[in-house]
């Protein structure tokens with residue numbers, strides 16, 4: 001794709017700005033400078049969010065809060081796993097940095113339609129959807145689709161567009177109802193959806209009266225040196241496919257890891273309060289398959305692993321099989337061991353557009369505070385939640401999606417809900433910075449605890465994936481040469497920071513973290529795809545710049561050392577049984593080491609020196625921090 005100044009390789013070369021209040025659409029070319037400093041994907045989204053938000057302290061539901069969809073530099077190219085793109089905005093769940101990452105096919109299609117990303121601001125007077133086709137963008141009436149769940153709405157909107165193969169992102173009733181744990185769904189039919197799940201991005205979309213974005217593109221993404229790209233990919237394929245993760249994921253998706261995580265004492269049970277639950281055996285990928293609940297395989301763009309599994313229900317002949325996170329959130333967390341219930345909960349969450357991690361976690365919290373007598377059945381509309389009660393979960397899911405009864409409070413996410421209910425209920429809410437914890441217990445992997453505590457979007461298992469390192473993975477390109485002890489804390493500060501910084505690069509490139517492409521090969525592929533020479537060292541500087549800019553955004557929103565912590569249960573209540581028995585996370589000295597490596601002061605604020613060295617002075621000024 002050619003523009004007036006630069007010939008772009010890998011990139012489409014253009015970003016669109018869509019103002020729904022003014023019904024105004026503009027676009028501009030990417031600049032060499034922003035590519036150099038922020039690469040693409042989450043890097044560019046971070047820059048654009050800070051640039052376009054009028055005040056970092058605004059209410060996330062204000063029309064001026066930008067909602068940014070951004071593809072990575074390699075998204076849509078032949079690079080394995082280059083399906084990824086991100087959604088970023090100020091989060092209504094945390095009132096701080098928000099983002100969610102997705103694979104699938106929507107991102108590559110957007111690039112083929114001529115755009116690296118879309119910046120959406122404003123609020124439409126009535127519900128609308130955005131239609132993008134080969135460099136043209138329109139805002140269209142969506143009133144008749146408002147209120148439909150994501151499967152129904154997807155079907156109807158694509159019928160109106162006249163192309164059932166167009167790619168679609170959309171919200172369900174949860175996003176429309178400003179449920180703070182709402183997702184944005186991508187391509188639900190026939191095998192999806194993929195979900196931009198974390199930090200409530202669906203509710204930001206709902207606050208803009210934006211039901212969907214449909215994309216059709218037939219452009220070509222040019223590569224600077226296609227033969228070198230092909231040669232690296234040929235060499236990488238056997239390496240990727242022989243990794244134990246790829247082999248398990250190819251067969252069972254992430255559900256293939258249930259047994260291993262359970263054995264580590266990592267899979268949370270009964271709201272992170274118990275260490276043993278024999279019912280986990282009925283929640284493994286193998287068991288689902290045996291019961292006929294895993295019926296097929298699909299994959300994201302350019303993926304040889306294809307971890308995306310397919311299931312079915314009474315009303316749908318095919319849809320996305322629950323991931324490990326969903327299985328644990330609704331299975332072991334609630335002590336439910338009937339796999340057909342897990343499939344049912346997954347479908348309901350997908351229809352409303354609810355983040356399964358946050359929703360399952362919040363429901364587990366409700367079960368615990370009910371058991372402890374901190375709420376009663378009258379407060380819950382007659383529901384008596386008891387561990388293992390799948391029917392109570394179904395009722396609660398509908399109430400959350402519709403914001404009805406107790407669902408109105410639960411729709412706020414666990415932290416806010418506990419603040420509304422009071423009575424010391426926050427003590428049992430398993431969150432970091434307001435984001436419900438994913439399904440990995442930091443008492444099993446202590447570096448992961450530091451990762452949760454310091455991640456910019458709250459409890460986050462993906463930014464760093466440090467449990468992989470603590471399971472034995474080495475990253476020689478990042479100077480992690482030796483196997484680390486999962487229970488030790490010494491020397492983990494710099495390692496966790498480095499892995500988080502590297503994650504910024506993966507999310508800026510748009511490559512899947514489940515496909516083990518070593519950093520040096522990512523640098524090489526970026527060079528051959530775009531023609532922009534880079535090294536791992538260069539990329540680590542960019543990654544640190546992105547991570548630090550998000551931290552500055554959070555500091556501007558009042559985040560400091562006090563927020564870089566974990567729930568009391570993880571810090572001081574050891575489990576009595578299981579693979580992480582007798583462990584708690586000793587956070588303080590890991591945090592000291594981490595701050596020092598990142599160049600942050602004692603209170604967790606990036607120092608002037610580090611801000612200057614990363615070229616972030618103008619951004620820090622914009623955020624009123626210097």
Ligand code: SF4
Pocket residue numbers: 081082083103104249298299300301303304305306307308512513514515
């Ligand atoms: S490994 Fe799974 S998530 Fe990653 S690109 Fe492949 S199908 Fe998508």
